[in-house]
Amino acid sequence: MGQSFQPSRFAVLVVEHDPLILTEAVDLVEEAGFIAYEARNADQAIRLLERHPEITVLLTDVDMPGSMDGLKLARAVRDRWPPVRIIVTSGHTKVTEADMPEESLFFAKPYPPQTMVQALTRVAEQLLR
Amino acid sequence: MPTPSFLARLLLPALQIKIAPVARFGLILLVVAAVALLRAAFVTDILPYLFFIPIILLSALVFGRNSGIVATLAAAVAAGCSMSPTGNPLSLSVAQWSAQGLFVLVNVGIGFLAAELSRSLVLLENLAEGRREAIHRLAAATAKHTRLASIVEQSQEFIGYADLEGRVQFVNESGKRLVGVADPRLTVVEDYFTEADRWRISAEILPAVHSHGAWTGEVEFRHFATGALIPVRYNVFSLRDGDADGAVVGYGTVTTDLRSQKLATAQREMLTRELAHRMKNTLSIVQAIVSQSLRASGSVAQARDVIAARLTALSRAQDILTATSWTQADIHDVVQAAIAPHRDEGARFVADGPHIDLDAQRALGLSLALHELATNAAKYGALSTAGGCVRMIWSLDEKIFRFEWIEQGGPEVHVPESRGFGSRLLERIVAAYFDGSGVLQFGQEGVRFVLEGELVSHPSSAEEA
Numbered sequence: 001m002g003q004s005f006q007p008s009r010f011a012v013l014v015v016e017h018d019p020l021i022l023t024e025a026v027d028l029v030e031e032a033g034f035i036a037y038e039a040r041n042a043d044q045a046i047r048l049l050e051r052h053p054e055i056t057v058l059l060t061d062v063d064m065p066g067s068m069d070g071l072k073l074a075r076a077v078r079d080r081w082p083p084v085r086i087i088v089t090s091g092h093t094k095v096t097e098a099d100m101p102e103e104s105l106f107f108a109k110p111y112p113p114q115t116m117v118q119a120l121t122r123v124a125e126q127l128l129r
Numbered sequence: 130m131p132t133p134s135f136l137a138r139l140l141l142p143a144l145q146i147k148i149a150p151v152a153r154f155g156l157i158l159l160v161v162a163a164v165a166l167l168r169a170a171f172v173t174d175i176l177p178y179l180f181f182i183p184i185i186l187l188s189a190l191v192f193g194r195n196s197g198i199v200a201t202l203a204a205a206v207a208a209g210c211s212m213s214p215t216g217n218p219l220s221l222s223v224a225q226w227s228a229q230g231l232f233v234l235v236n237v238g239i240g241f242l243a244a245e246l247s248r249s250l251v252l253l254e255n256l257a258e259g260r261r262e263a264i265h266r267l268a269a270a271t272a273k274h275t276r277l278a279s280i281v282e283q284s285q286e287f288i289g290y291a292d293l294e295g296r297v298q299f300v301n302e303s304g305k306r307l308v309g310v311a312d313p314r315l316t317v318v319e320d321y322f323t324e325a326d327r328w329r330i331s332a333e334i335l336p337a338v339h340s341h342g343a344w345t346g347e348v349e350f351r352h353f354a355t356g357a358l359i360p361v362r363y364n365v366f367s368l369r370d371g372d373a374d375g376a377v378v379g380y381g382t383v384t385t386d387l388r389s390q391k392l393a394t395a396q397r398e399m400l401t402r403e404l405a406h407r408m409k410n411t412l413s414i415v416q417a418i419v420s421q422s423l424r425a426s427g428s429v430a431q432a433r434d435v436i437a438a439r440l441t442a443l444s445r446a447q448d449i450l451t452a453t454s455w456t457q458a459d460i461h462d463v464v465q466a467a468i469a470p471h472r473d474e475g476a477r478f479v480a481d482g483p484h485i486d487l488d489a490q491r492a493l494g495l496s497l498a499l500h501e502l503a504t505n506a507a508k509y510g511a512l513s514t515a516g517g518c519v520r521m522i523w524s525l526d527e528k529i530f531r532f533e534w535i536e537q538g539g540p541e542v543h544v545p546e547s548r549g550f551g552s553r554l555l556e557r558i559v560a561a562y563f564d565g566s567g568v569l570q571f572g573q574e575g576v577r578f579v580l581e582g583e584l585v586s587h588p589s590s591a592e593e594a
Contacts, residue, residue: 018410018490019561020497023553024417027424040561063406091409094402109409110416 010124011035011052015045015060015070021109025059025116032117034124042068042076049081056083057123059116061109062090071099078104085123087116137250143191144251153192157200160184165207177208178232182239189240190247197240205233287361287384290368291318298379307361307386309354318380323349323358334365338380342367347387360387407455411447414493415440425550435550438504439497442467446496450489458492460485464521467499476503476512482523485530485584494562495532495580501551502534502578511539511575530563530584536575544571555580 012029016022017040029036037055039045041064049055058077062070074086078101086104088095089111100106105119148156164180181204189197209218212225221229281288287304291297297320300313308321319327326348337344343366350359362385369375418439426432445466449458464480472478487495503512503519511517517539523532536542545552552569555578560567565582 018414019494019558020417020421020554021410021413022561023558024420027421091406091413092402110413113420 010056010127011037011054012057012059012120013037013039013045013048013052013055015039015042015058015064015073017041017061017064021061028113028116029059029120032120034120040064041066042070042073045073046076049077049084055081056127057085057087057120059087059089059120062088062092062095071095074101074104078102083127085127087119087123137254140190140247140250141254144247146191148192150195153196154199157184157188157192157196158203161200161203161207165211169211177211178204181208182236185236185240186243189243193247194241194244197244198237201233201236201240204236205229208232284383285386287386288382289313290379290381292379293377295319295380304384307359308350309352320353321350323351325349334363338365338367350384360391361385362387411443414443418443418497421550421553439500441470442496442500443493445469446493450492455489457486457488460487460495460523463487463492463495464499467496468503468519471503471507471512474507476507477518479518479520481521482532483525485523485525487584491562491584494559498555498559498567498578498580499534501554502576505551506536506539506576509540510542511536514539517575525584528583528585530565530580530582532580534576534578536577539575541573542571542576 012034014022014025014029014036016025016038019040022038022040026036026038034057035054037048037052039048043066045058045060049058058074060070060073064070068076070088070090074088077084077086086101087107088100088104089107089109091109095106097106105123107116107119161181161184164184168180181200185197185200185204188200206218209221209225209229210216212228213220282301284301285303287300287307289297289300289304295318297313297316297318300310305311305313310316319330322330329348334344334346343364345362345364348361348363350361350363351357352359363382364384365380365382367377368379368381370378419436422436422439423432426435446458446463449462449466450456460482461480461484468476468478468480506512506517506519511519518537520535520537521533522535523530525531555569556567559580560582563580563582563584565580568579568581570577570579
C-alpha cells in the first residue's frame with residue numbers, strides 16, 4: 001500500500017434502489033474509510049456526479065427504475081467522466097463483460113463485504129498512480 | 130339396374146337346387162307317369178300331348194337340355210300308350226307315328242330353347258351380381274379415400290407434398306394458414322424455409338430422406354406475407370406411389386407448429402430467471418439485515434436473537450407477497466402479519482385505514498418497520514404493561530401516504546442514548562422506501578412514529594423487491 005494512500009481523499013458514489021441494501025453498502029464504503037454518496041436511481045446519480053467532482057468510483061446495481069438502469073448509467077459515466085472507476089453489482093447472473101464498459105469490475109449479489117472493501121482499496125491505489 | 134323379370138325371379142331360386150342327374154331323370158319319369166295316369170283317368174283321349182308340354186318345358190328350364198330330351202321321350206311313350214288301341218306304344222298307325230316324330234322333334238327343340246333361356250338368365254344374373262359387387266367395392270374404396278382426404282384437409286398439422294424437383298403440389302388448409310400462402314402450387318419447398326435454414330435442405334435434410342426415408346427436426350419456416358419466423362418440427366419423408374414398395378414420386382411432410390410450445394418454454398425460463406433474481410435480491414437484503422444487526426449489537430447472543438426475529442418478520446412479509454405472485458400486498462395484510470406474534474401474546478392493537486395496495490418493496494419495508502416498533506413496544510413501551518395499547522392509523526390523500534403508530538397507556542419513554550439499527554431503519558430506511566420521512570417521538574404517552582411519503586397506488590406498475 002502506497003505511503004500517500006488515504007481513502008478519505010476518494011469519494012464513492014453508491015447507486016442502489018433498495019434502501020436497506022443501499023444503507024449496508026454505504027456503511028461498508030465508509031468503514032473502508034471512503035467518503036460515500038448515495039443515490040437510488042440513475043438520475044440522482046448523474047446529479048451527484050455533476051455536483052461532486054471528487055467522486056472517483058461508481059458502485060452501482062443494475063436493476064433500478066427510471067430511464068436508465070445500472071448498465072446504461074455505467075456507460076454514460078464512462079463517456080462523461082472517463083476517469084471514474086466503475087464497479088457493477090447485480091443479482092442477475094447473465095450480466096457479462098460485454099454489457100459493461102471496459103475495465104469495470106463486476107460483483108454478483110450478495111457479495112462478501114471484505115472482497116468489496118479490497119476491490120475499492122485496489123481501485124483507489126490505481127487512481128493514485 | 131333393371132329389375133329381374135317375373136320368370137327370372139321364379140326360376141333363379143329353382144336353379145339353385147342341386148340334384149344328381151339320375152334322381153332328376155327319375156323325378157321326370159315319375160311326373161310324366163303321374164300326368165299320364167291322371168289324363169287316362171279323368172280326361173278324354175283327345176289331345177294326347179298337351180298335358181306333357183309344360184312338363185317338358187319345366188324340365189328343360191330347371192334341369193337343362195338333357196332333362197328336356199328325357200321328358201320329351203317319356204311323354205312320347207306315354208302318349209303312344211294312350212293312342213294305341215292295344216296299349217302298346219309301338220303298334221301305331223302311320224299317322225300316329227308321324228305325330229310322334231313331329232312331337233319329339235318340336236319338343237326337343239323347345240327343350241333346347243328353354244335350356245338356353247335358362248342358361249342366359251343365369252349368365253345375366255351372374256353379370257348383374259358381379260356388377261353390384263364391383264359397385265359396392267368401389268363405393269367402400271371411395272368412402273375410405275374421402276375420409277383419408279378429410280383427415281389431411283382438416284388436420285391441425287401442416288400437411289403437404291412436393292414432387293421430386295421440390296415443386297409443391299399440395300398444402301392443406303392449416304398449412305396455408307400457418308405460412309400465409311394462397312396458392313402453394315406456385316411455390317417450391319425452399320420458399321417455406323428462412324434464409325438461415327435453407328442450406329440445411331440440401332446439406333442435411335435431403336441426404337437423410339434419401340438414405341433413411343425420412344427426416345425430423347426443428348427448423349424455422351417463414352410467413353409469406355409478414356416474414357415472421359415460425360418455429361416448427363419439420364417431418365419430411367419419401368412419398369411412394371401406391372404402397373410402401375412403389376417408386377418414389379415426391380416428398381411428403383407432416384409439420385407441427387411449435388410457436389405456443391416455444392412461448393411456454395420461454396415464459397418458464399423467464400419465470401425461473403426472475404425467481405433466481407428475486408432470490409439473490411432477498412439474500413442481499415438478508416445480508417444487509419444481518420450485517421446491520423451485528424454492527425449495532427452488543428453481544429453475539431443479542432445479535433442472534435434480533436437477527437432471527439427480523440428474518441422472521443421478513444419471511445412473513447414474503448408469505449403475503451407470494452400469495453399475489455410478488456406484485457402487491459394489501460396494507461391490512463401487511464399490518465396483521467407484522468403484529469400477529471404480539472397479538473397472540475394478548476397485546477391490544479387498533480388498526481384503522483383504507484385498503485391500499487403496496488408494491489413488494491414497500492410491503493417489505495413497512496413489515497420491517499412494524500416489527501421494530503412492536504418489538505420495542507413489547508420491551509419498553511405500551512405493550513410491556515397490561516393496560517397499554519397501540520393504535521395504527523393510515524390514510525392515502527391524493528398521493529400522500531401517512532402512517533401513524535401511536536402507543537397509549539404505557540410507561541413514560543425517553544429518547545434512547547444510542548440509536549441502534551431499529552431507529553435507523555424507522556427514520557431513514559423505511560422512509561426511503563416511501564420516498565418520504567419517518568419521525569420517531571418519545572414522550573409521556575409513549576412512542577409515536579409518523580411515516581409520511583408518496584404513494585401512487587396502481588398495482589400494475591409494482592416494482593420488484
